[in-house]
Structure formats: structure tokens, C-alpha cells
Amino acid sequence: MNLTASKMPLPKMLLVFLGTLIAGNVLLFLIQTFLPNVPMPGSIGIVFAMIASMSAGGSAATTLGRTLPAKEKLVFAVAATLASLVLTVALFWGLFAWHGVPFTMSNVIMAVTGDAAPDAEIATFLPWIALFAVVISLLVCYFGVGFGAKNQLRALERKAAKDK
Known part of the structure; x- marks a missing residue:
């Protein structure tokens, strides 16, 4: 099979990714709002x-x-990580602006950790924490996009075999 015959539909993939991610976070927000005693890991x-x-x-x-080769999976992983990072920063900025709080690093640390007075030491580790989070996201x-593609192809093959 010629892998260059069809290009990866990156915009559609990013829309599906972001839509699913946003829907999951809305669901999480609703669960935490209406069922506050339910523990969330x-x-x-x-997972989302x-x-x-x-x-x-x-x-x-x-x-x-077809499945995605390594290069296409890597392109998607980088694009999805950047898109989710931009979405996260936009969400924080919007929430801070809504409440009239300046968008500063100390306020972000305070919002993330929940401490009224954030430790100054965490600011020194924040770049390493952010780098670790980006690597995990990548x-x-x-692996998620590859696994999803393989599972979908298997499901399509099972459906085609069942329809015969």
C-alpha cells in the first residue's frame, strides 16, 4: 500500500481530539459540581x-x-499537545479575566496548587514540571492515536467480515 497516496486529515483529527477533550472536561466539571463527594483521580x-x-x-x-505511520503519529502528537496547551492557557486567562485577577505566574501557581500563599520554591521547579507534562502529553x-487507528481498522474489518 502506498502511504503517500492519502494525506493525514490533521485538521479533522484535531477537531475530534479537542472536541472529545472539551466534552470530557465539561463532564468532569458537571460531576464535580453536582456530585462533589465523588473522588476523582x-x-x-x-485518561481524557x-x-x-x-x-x-x-x-x-x-x-x-489505513493506520498512521510514525511520522504522522508524531505530527499529530505535537499538534495535539500544542493545541491543548493553548486551550489550557486560554482557559486560565479567561477565568482570571472573568474574576478580575491578573494573569501572573504566582496567581497561576496559586490556582493550580490551591495554596493561598504559593511557595516560592515551586516557581523554580515549574519549568521542569511543565516539560514533564509536555513529554507525557506527547x-x-x-500512542493513543496509533492505538485508536488500529482499533478502528479492526472494527471495520470485523464489520466487513460480518456483512459478507
Whole structure:
């Protein structure tokens, strides 16, 4: 099969990724609002990113009829990580602006950690924490999009075999 015959539908994949990610976060917000005693794991963001990546991979496999090679998975992972980072910064900026709070690093640290007076030491580790989060996001998106594409192709093959 010629892999260059059809290009990866990156815009569609990013729309599916961001739509799924936003829907998951809205669901999380609703659960936390109406069921505040339900415990949520700290890794729920990684789970949402994995589900969103798998959904994007499934949509690409349906469109292309093939899996994604490593280069296309990497391009998607970088684009999805950047898109989710931009979305996160925009959300924080919007929430801060809504409440009239300046968008400063100390206020972001205070909002993320929940401490009324954030430790000055965390600011020195914040770049390393952010780098770690970006690397984890890249890995989750890379493997998630590939896994989603393979699963979708298997499902399409099972459906085609069943229809025979």
C-alpha cells in the first residue's frame, strides 16, 4: 500500500481530539459540581487525553482506511499537545479575566496548587514540571492515536467480515 497516496486529515483529527477533550472536561466539571463527594483521580487528564487521541486516530483510520505511520503519529502528537496547551492557557486567562485577577505566574501557581500563599520554591521547579507534562502529553497522544487507528481498522474489518 502506498502511504503517500492519502494525506493525514490533521485538521479533522484535531477537531475530534479537542472536541472529545472539551466534552470530557465539561463532564468532569458537571460531576464535580453536582456530585462533589465523588473522588476523582489526579490522572483523569491523562485518561481524557488518551480517549481523545484514540478518537482522533479512529476518525483518521476511517477516513484513510489505513493506520498512521510514525511520522504522522508524531505530527499529530505535537499538534495535539500544542493545541491543548493553548486551550489550557486560554482557559486560565479567561477565568482570571472573568474574576478580575491578573494573569501572573504566582496567581497561576496559586490556582493550580490551591495554596493561598504559593511557595516560592515551586516557581523554580515549574519549568521542569511543565516539560514533564509536555513529554507525557506527547507520549499519550502518540500512542493513543496509533492505538485508536488500529482499533478502528479492526472494527471495520470485523464489520466487513460480518456483512459478507
